[in-house]
Amino acid sequence: xxxxxxxxxxxxxxxxxxxxxxxxxxxxxxxxxxxxxxxxxxxxxxxxxxxxxxxxxxxxxxxxxxxxxxxxxxxxxxxxxxxxxxxxxxxxxxxxxxxxxxxxxxxxxxxxxxxxxxxxxxxxxxxxxxxxxxxxxxxxxxxxxxxxxxxxxxxxxxxxxxxxxxxxxxxxxxxxxxxxxxxxxxxxxxxxxxxxxxxxxxxxxxxxxxxxxxxxxxxxxxxxxxxxxxxxxxxxxxxxxxxxxxxxxxxxxxxxxxxxxxxxxxxxxxxxxxxxxxxxxxxxxxxxxxxxxxxxxxxxxxxxxxxxxxxxxxxxxxxxxxxxxxxxxxxxxxxx
Numbered sequence: 001x002x003x004x005x006x007x008x009x010x011x012x013x014x015x016x017x018x019x020x021x022x023x024x025x026x027x028x029x030x031x032x033x034x035x036x037x038x039x040x041x042x043x044x045x046x047x048x049x050x051x052x053x054x055x056x057x058x059x060x061x062x063x064x065x066x067x068x069x070x071x072x073x074x075x076x077x078x079x080x081x082x083x084x085x086x087x088x089x090x091x092x093x094x095x096x097x098x099x100x101x102x103x104x105x106x107x108x109x110x111x112x113x114x115x116x117x118x119x120x121x122x123x124x125x126x127x128x129x130x131x132x133x134x135x136x137x138x139x140x141x142x143x144x145x146x147x148x149x150x151x152x153x154x155x156x157x158x159x160x161x162x163x164x165x166x167x168x169x170x171x172x173x174x175x176x177x178x179x180x181x182x183x184x185x186x187x188x189x190x191x192x193x194x195x196x197x198x199x200x201x202x203x204x205x206x207x208x209x210x211x212x213x214x215x216x217x218x219x220x221x222x223x224x225x226x227x228x229x230x231x232x233x234x235x236x237x238x239x240x241x242x243x244x245x246x247x248x249x250x251x252x253x254x255x256x257x258x259x260x261x262x263x264x265x266x267x268x269x270x271x272x273x274x275x276x277x278x279x280x281x282x283x284x285x286x287x288x289x290x291x292x293x294x295x296x297x298x299x300x301x302x303x304x305x306x307x308x309x310x311x312x313x314x315x316x317x318x319x320x321x322x323x324x325x326x327x328x329x330x331x332x333x334x335x336x
């Protein structure tokens with residue numbers, strides 16, 4: 001099902017959430033190749049943009065194959081946020097500018113940014129209206145349901161963002177206090193969807209294609225936003241897109257496919273950031289690709305200590321051989 005963020009057409013209902021340290025262009029392009037309709041860059045500091053920090057500006061490089069995509073910014077004052085939004089509007093290839101109002105981590109909240117805004121719908125309105133007035137590209141907002149279970153202003157905050165000119169809204173069904181624990185509250189997401197007339201992306205506990213269909217059905221959201229379930233498992237995106245379209249479940253990826261894709265992701269990350277940074281950033285991601293593959297614990301431990309591209313590729317190749325041998329023996333026993 002096609003839908004729109006402002007004048008930007010999104011080809012399906014599968015959206016990949018912005019994730020710090022993960023959703024760089026190497027990962028986003030992979031997500032696109034696996035069927036994601038829309039992807040969002042990891043959050044970018046307004047001050048990093050303002051001061052033209054080289055690393056920050058590099059994070060906003062957009063690959064031609066990843067459209068439609070959004071760049072997410074965060075910041076604590078309307079002046080700095082507007083400046084950052086204008087930079088994204090005028091100097092990047094992003095289709096959409098997203099404002100982060102949900103990041104729960106202390107170092108962001110302490111600067112009056114991210115989830116701190118969830119306590120004041122008037123502040124939400126003010127910040128979003130200043131940004132939408134300053135830019136031409138459509139503006140979206142990603143937020144959480146509330147600060148804690150005593151301060152849930154999900155509907156008020158969402159409606160404030162819409163009134164201020166947001167073209168779409170994404171909400172994670174947890175409070176700031178929950179961080180990533182407990183369960184996402186889809187009932188609150190439904191309440192928000194019922195009050196909005198702009199497109200709504202529902203996020204939280206979407207781990208399978210069936211979860212994606214359920215969150216759409218139960219909340220009435222326009223699209224399902226998938227976060228950690230896509231880490232090391234871009235097949236989940238393809239399976240979700242296909243399931244929403246046809247009702248048919250495609251098979252899970254094989255160990256061989258996972259290992260091959262892990263190497264591909266590693267090499268793309270190195271092409272993007274250089275070997276030293278690419279290898280170190282991929283250490284944390286490498287183990288996601290091996291999740292669920294039997295006897296992978298020792299390989300995971302080796303990967304998080306690897307220093308070079310060659311070392312990582314060799315570890316993956318050895319593990320692929322061992323896995324293939326085990327599969328062969330299993331087949332032989334079956335037919336013995």
